Amino acid sequence: xxxxxxxxxxxxxxxxxxxxxxxxxxxxxxxxxxxxxxxxxxxxxxxxxxxxxxxxxxxxxxxxxxxxxxxxxxxxxxxxxxxxxxxxxxxxxxxxxxxxxxxxxxxx
Amino acid sequence: xxxxxxxxxxxxxxxxxxxxxxxxxxxxxxxxxxxxxxxxxxxxxxxxxxxxxxxxxxxxxxxxxxxxxxxxxxxxxxxxxxxxxxxxxxxxxxxxxxxxxxxxxxxxxxxx
Numbered sequence: 001x002x003x004x005x006x007x008x009x010x011x012x013x014x015x016x017x018x019x020x021x022x023x024x025x026x027x028x029x030x031x032x033x034x035x036x037x038x039x040x041x042x043x044x045x046x047x048x049x050x051x052x053x054x055x056x057x058x059x060x061x062x063x064x065x066x067x068x069x070x071x072x073x074x075x076x077x078x079x080x081x082x083x084x085x086x087x088x089x090x091x092x093x094x095x096x097x098x099x100x101x102x103x104x105x106x107x108x
Numbered sequence: 109x110x111x112x113x114x115x116x117x118x119x120x121x122x123x124x125x126x127x128x129x130x131x132x133x134x135x136x137x138x139x140x141x142x143x144x145x146x147x148x149x150x151x152x153x154x155x156x157x158x159x160x161x162x163x164x165x166x167x168x169x170x171x172x173x174x175x176x177x178x179x180x181x182x183x184x185x186x187x188x189x190x191x192x193x194x195x196x197x198x199x200x201x202x203x204x205x206x207x208x209x210x211x212x213x214x215x216x217x218x219x220x
Contacts, residue, residue, distance in 0.1 A: 008149075032207035043112075043198055043211035044151065086149060092207035095164055098151040 003027050006089055006099025015108050019076040023089035023099045026070065030091040033065050035074045038086045038101065047074070047087075079106045111135050112212035114199050120218045121189055129184045129215045131199030139163070140182035141200040141209065142174060151198070156206075157182055189219045 006023045013019055021035075032051055036044035050056045053067045064073040072091075076083055083106050089099040112133045121127055133140060141164075142154040156164040160176040171187045182199060196216050202209040 034207065036211075038149075041214075041216075043213045046208060046210065049207060088151065095153050095156070095166075096207070096209060097153075101149045101151075 003097050004089065004091055004099045007102055008100050010103040010105065012105045012107060013079055015079060015081060015106055017079050017106070019074075019079050019083070019104060019106075021074040021076075021087050021089070021102050021104070023072050023091075024070055025072070025091055027091070027093065027097070028070075029093040030097075032092040033063070033072045034090040034092065034096070035061075035063055036088040036090055036098075038088060040085075044088055079104075081106050081108050110213075112199055112201055112210055114197075114212040114215050116215060117213065118216050118218075120220065122220055123189055123191060125189050126185070126187045127189060127217070128186070129197055129199075129217075131182045131184070131212060133180055133199075133201040133210075133212075135201055135203070135210060137201035137203040137210075138179055139202045139206050140176065140179070141202070142182065142184050143198040143200060143211075145196040145198060145214070147195070155182075155184075186217075189217075191219050193217060194219045 034049040035047045038044045056063045060077045062075040086101040088101040090096045139158045141156045145151045154168045155174045157176045173185045176182045196214045198214045199212040200209040
């Protein structure tokens with residue numbers, strides 16, 4: 001079993017939709033949980049991170065961590081075409097371990 | 109005002125050659141990293157350096173040798189390039205607990 005599992009998609013939604021992106025993990029030592037956004041042919045960009053179980057909100061983005069289920073989510077409200085990118089979950093113990101990324105397309 | 113920069117952006121070379129990729133960060137961070145992203149977009153850590161000291165070496169072939177002349181620079185030298193080395197290589201930097209890492213734009217290496 002891989003340490004971090006992420007559905008690669010692709011995921012295609014209409015503009016304005018609520019998007020849900022998810023990852024599961026197996027390593028209980030992970031302490032921080034990150035979401036990165038990567039546009040085509042660009043470097044990953046840190047969107048947000050959480051430390052403990054619960055929710056963290058930043059504008060249209062909400063990150064959710066459930067440590068008991070080893071499950072993290074990123075919700076995007078009122079999705080925009082500019083949100084079209086690959087979203088990578090990442091988890092940290094002493095290094096970052098990434099999921100394989102989910103390709104999201106938001107159609108105008 | 110690029111925070112993490114890499115050169116070159118593209119690198120096309122033949123098998124067996126030796127090449128280097130350079131990385132510089134102006135964020136004042138203590139730790140720098142090299143990551144490899146393969147054709148399936150899977151991003152995996154290769155090395156990390158903290159204040160010029162090697163901290164993480166993720167079972168990378170010894171054809172890959174990182175060098176950190178100072179804490180703002182981390183270069184990657186690759187000897188005897190192989191087809192399987194074709195990938196995008198990202199430099200990143202971080203501070204403190206290092207879970208917050210900031211990535212450069214990547215170097216797309218193609219070995220023919």
